[in-house]
Each structure stands twice: as structure tokens, then as C-alpha cells.
Amino acid sequence: MTTRTRTASALALLLAVAALPTSAAAAAPETSHIEGQLPSGAAYMMDVPADWNGTVLLFSHGYRPKGAPNPAQNAPDDSTKSLLLKQGYALVGSSYASTGWAVTDAVPDQLATLATFKDRFGAARRTIAWGQSYGGLVTTALAERAPRRIDGSLAMCGLVHGGVANWNNTLDPVFALKTLLAPDSGIPLVDFPDQAAATDAANTLTSAVDSAQATAAGRARIALAAALHNIPGWNDPSQPRPAETDWDSREANQYGALKGLVQLPAFSWRLEAETRAGGNMSWNTGVDYARLLGKSSVHKEVTALYKKAGLSLRADLASLNKAPRIAADPSAVAWMSGTSAFTGKLTKPQLDIHTIGDALVPVQTESALKRTVTAAGTSALLRQAYVDNAGHCTFSPAEQLGALHTLEDRIGTGKWRGTDAASLNSRATAADPTTPARYVTYRPTPYLRPYDLAHPGDGR
Structure with a gap:
């Protein structure tokens, strides 16, 4: 395993600080940016602010076609990443060792990234798995298969209906x-x-x-x-x-x-x-x-x-x-089925968010997951919320942070609070008043052909 720490030289840092107004220089926290490679060949990336709040966010990225570039990714977008670092979160994530339907690489690589983080920075007070699109499938797989490694999960526009x-x-x-x-x-x-x-x-x-x-x-x-x-x-x-x-x-x-x-x-x-x-x-x-x-x-x-x-x-x-x-x-x-279908047996809280106008991963996938966890008797651990927008994973930074803070509240209190649209919008606006908050009350229709490990004979 190799690591490469990217930090400014002492002289460059001194010049940069001297160029800033005194108040800005005093307020600007230093972030450690770490990149490296896992034994599997997957790349990893870590950003840890100097005022780390003790929470690690493990981000699982979306589907990358075979042969596509495959860099490490530790946040859904730059704007959301910047807001999270300012709030003190440590952000980590890997590339997965291969592209395509890479769940058999993704889950162990993400867990290895957590282990690497712990070796370098120490144990986290709280670890949250989150991911977008195909990364929502990876996140849900982590929630089912490695619940002791995380405290909760947030699947965004995810393939939570399974492979x-x-x-x-x-x-x-x-x-x-x-x-x-x-x-x-x-x-x-x-x-x-x-x-x-x-x-x-x-x-x-x-x-x-x-x-x-x-x-x-x-x-x-x-x-x-x-x-x-x-x-x-x-x-x-x-x-x-x-x-x-x-x-x-x-x-x-x-x-x-x-x-x-x-x-x-x-x-x-x-x-x-x-x-x-x-x-x-x-x-x-x-x-x-x-x-x-x-x-x-x-x-x-x-x-x-x-x-x-x-x-x-x-x-x-x-x-x-x-x-x-x-x-x-x-x-x-x-x-x-063995690699990419779900049992519904959650042991930690999971929050899902989905846009209602998603053509690639239709919002009805949430109905499939709801059916699965209900059959497994763990529906009390799942909450689902819906954003009134078209497109796949077209969430604003505010909407993503609002969901994250709602999940954190559930982890901290042991009770779901504020999962209705109005409360989510309020949290989203408080987290980032510059981008939209569009949660709505919504109930998706049934998924047309569900298949899960709680109902292995289905799919017709």
C-alpha cells in the first residue's frame, strides 16, 4: 500500500496566509488531502479538515462503464464537498478496483479504505456510508453486509432494488x-x-x-x-x-x-x-x-x-x-442474486432520497426496497424522501446536506425526526441557503418486477 500526501510547502503556506486579510487567514482551516492505492489496485482519496468533527463520510461513487476513467471519489460534487469540509467532516472514498458492475470489488475496497483511514487518523466517533446511483447499491450492500463498520447509511438515487x-x-x-x-x-x-x-x-x-x-x-x-x-x-x-x-x-x-x-x-x-x-x-x-x-x-x-x-x-x-x-x-x-440482491435485514438506520423524475433509476426502486425491508421486519430503520426534480441524481447540495443531517439526528437520538418534506426542506435551507430545497410529499407506485432475497421466487 502506498500513500502520497499533498500539502503546500511551508514557504507557500506562509505566503498564502500573508496575502489574506487577518480575519480570513484566521478562519481558514487546513485540510489534509491524502491519495493512495489499496492492495487491490483501487485508488483512494481522503480529505480531513484540521477541525475534524469526528464523523467520517464514506462515499460510494456511481457506475463507470468498462474502460472509463476510474479515479477515486469521496463526495458527490465539489460544492457539496466544500460545504462538508467547512462543517468538519472527514471525506473518504475509493475508485473500486474495476469498472462496470463492480460490486464484488466495491464493497471490500470501501471497507479497506475505512481501515486505511483508521490507521492514519485514528478511530472515528461516527461513520456514515453514503453513495449515489450504483453507489447507492454499494451503500446498501455495506449496510447489510458490514453493519458493524458503519453507524448509518444514506442512499441517493440508488439502485436499491438490487441487481x-x-x-x-x-x-x-x-x-x-x-x-x-x-x-x-x-x-x-x-x-x-x-x-x-x-x-x-x-x-x-x-x-x-x-x-x-x-x-x-x-x-x-x-x-x-x-x-x-x-x-x-x-x-x-x-x-x-x-x-x-x-x-x-x-x-x-x-x-x-x-x-x-x-x-x-x-x-x-x-x-x-x-x-x-x-x-x-x-x-x-x-x-x-x-x-x-x-x-x-x-x-x-x-x-x-x-x-x-x-x-x-x-x-x-x-x-x-x-x-x-x-x-x-x-x-x-x-x-x-448472491452479489447484488438484498435481504432487507437492516441493523442500522438508512435514509434514501430520490428525485421523482428519474428515467435511469426510476423512483419506483424505492418501493422495491420498502417491500424488502418490510418482509424482513426492519422497516422501522428505513425512511425514504423524495425531491421534486427531473433527472438522475439531480440533487442540490442543500438537499444532500439536509438528508445527511436528518440521518445524523436519527443516529444520535435513536428516533426518526423531521423526515417529512417540510422538515427536510428546513434542514436543507439551513445547511445551504444558496441552493434549492425541493422535498415533497410523495409515494411512488409499485416497482414492476421486484426481486430480492426475502422473496426469491419473484420477478414476474
């Missing part, structure tokens, strides 16, 4: 697109032999989606596919927010998000995950797509657009239910 449910739910929309828009294309949806095959399949299906968007019937079918992933009609903060019954604008927004799903997660990212799992870990055998649509958060839009197009929704659903199905490789399911 099996994630890949099943990624399969459903592309199965609908292929069946209804490109039935004779012959493109594979699983078991890609190599990256070229996955890329060709994604490009072929994207072309079919682009062509379909030009017709009323095509747009209705795109909306149906989007509904099977619970893609909301407002999912990009740069988009105007459509009216609740502005079906055309909502479908146009879903169209862009669905293309993004096809281009990366459904094919290229799936290939990487299948390689780790040793085969296809998804299935739609036994799935009733009419039933799934009936539970979708956007089923009213689909019905309206089919009616407008003069198209039979019943006939298309029958086509989906009659189409040849995809069976999973049992050993691949076992690997994904």
Missing part, C-alpha cells in the same frame, strides 16, 4: 421495442458474443425507435415500452415540465430517455454484467405484460396515445405476451 431486478427491468422495454418495432430484425437482447454485437444491436434498435417516433402509432408503442421501465414524462431538468395530461410532450421526453437506455445500459453495460455473471441473468418467462402495464406509473398516457393513434393496445399486448421469451442462465442469476 436481478435492475437487469430484468432493463430487459422489458427493449423486448417491447424489438417485438413491436423491429420484429424481423433478429437482434439479440442477451448473450452478446462481443462488444461489436452489442453495439450493432443497440444501433439497430435505436434506428427503429427513431423511425417510429415519426408516426402516431410508433409514438404510442414507444410510450408502451417506456411504461415498462416506469420512465416518467418529465425526466430532464432542462426540459419544460409538461402538464399532467400533455401526453405528446411527455412521450417526446420519454423518447429521448428510452434511446439513452438502449444505447448504453440495455446492451453495452449488460454485456459487461453478463461477462461477470457468466451468462444471462435476466428473464421474461412467465411475465404478463398487460399486468405490468396496468401497474405502471404512466399507463394512462399509453392508453391515451394508443387511442389517439387508432391502434389496438390489446392487440399489441397480446403480441408481447405471445412473443418468444428469454430464459435466464440459473448460474448467472445465482451470481447476481
